Amino acid sequence: MKAYENHQAVDGVDLDVARGEVFAVLGPNGAGKTTTVEILEGHRVRDGGEVHVLGQDPGKAPRTWRSRIGVVLQTANDAAELTVAESVRHYAKYYADPRDPDEVVDLVGLTDKAKARVRTLSGGQRRRLDVALGIIGRPELVFLDEPTTGFDPEARRQFWALIRELADEGTTILLTTHYLDEAEALADRVAVLAKGKIVAEGTPQTLGGRAHADARIRWADPNGPRELFTSEPTKVVAELARHGELAGLTVTRPSLEDVYLELIA
């Protein structure tokens, strides 16, 4: 629970993330994602409720706890005068068993920019550096607050591969995102946050009853495009097909985006 002045930003969010899981938090601007994540990271003080992260209360956790988590904050403009390689190498020094700095720079695709001053990076490159600094300490749990904002499509795919690699190594990942395809591609489970409350939680495939929702069938006949909704699409299509080939036939379930927009409406 968290209130700013007169505004209840997060209200009764109840989440359980298992070890090794990739968990995505979705929600519109101002929903309370950053607030929630920063409470879990120990950056903001909660007004109420109980929080356990890696078995500890983040508000009181010691140095050793911090060495086990990795954080990618939503915004940062620090280290402007250092080079990419210098800042990754510097942050590696804080940990007992860091990853190899050059490897991490390579993992996030910044090898070409290793000698560039951070101030000269583009928005997406800067973001990749943030990701590099978040994983340099070989964390058991990584928080990523909108990590791929500003990434080009290729960088985003690279980032997805990186997250999958981390997950395969057993790293627990909690990320927030506005990209539904990203949540669908990466997350084992997602939660949708709206106005500080969780409005749905589940796997991307079943969120908001998506798996059981009516399928939409579209086709065209001489009178123009046709559309119908049914819980028995196979039967309906078989029926329709008796009259011959159906032009432009598609059968779709609601996309994650459809479900999401419905949930936050």
Added chain:
Amino acid sequence: MTTVAALPGVLSLGLARGGTELREFFRQKENVVFTFSLPAVIMLLLGSVYVTEPIHGQMFAASMIGAGIISTSFVGLGISVAADREDGTLKRLRTTPMPLASYFIGKAIMVLVASLAEVALLLGVAILRFDVEVPTDPAKWLTFTWVFLLGVVSCSLLGMVVSSIARSTRSAPAVLNLPYIILQFISGVFITISALPGSLQTAGAIFPLRWVCQGFRSVFAFSDEYALQEVAGSWELGKAALILGVWSVVGLVLVTRTFRWHNERR
């Protein structure tokens, strides 16, 4: 968990931070050029009016060196901590297992190096432009060293306290420079103390700058006879040490009370 024993030590991380701080400091060209050269420029301008006899040059240079190290410690460190808070440096550091003590060690290294460089710059200008003579007596340099250290430490701590009051980096230079300029005025840098009204003399005597400058004048005077020109008729080095020491302790307490990792209310 084996990580407990293996996390790097506070001191070694402090040294690593110091290296990074210095790197960032000297790469900020505007910072180096403007913050750094300002006391030297003021020294050149005022000195061309004030310095009519060699002893004036000695005394004025001593006071300006005092003002110079307050600029690198009080103003310089205050601005740099405010900037760390604003640009997310502190926030990011907080996500890591870096102990806060290492951050302070890093800042201390940066301030000490910057202050020594400032002393070197001002001494250079003083020697070249005003023919100032550098003392040769080791006892004088011993005095110089402790005045320098106590002055830098107390004013660094106070700079951090004041920077916590500043809401943002944009306001930090203004919030720090106003007291700095006033202090130069009432501490015998711009105007000799005896020319000030009594109330301003008393006000100046509360703060560190006055005692740093007086201590440095004792170092640069041709002989101890010049102590008679001080308001008390002596160098009052014991009193200087006491006041600077008290400010260091007060500063330390206030820093631990007021230090903030973030700008926003949370």
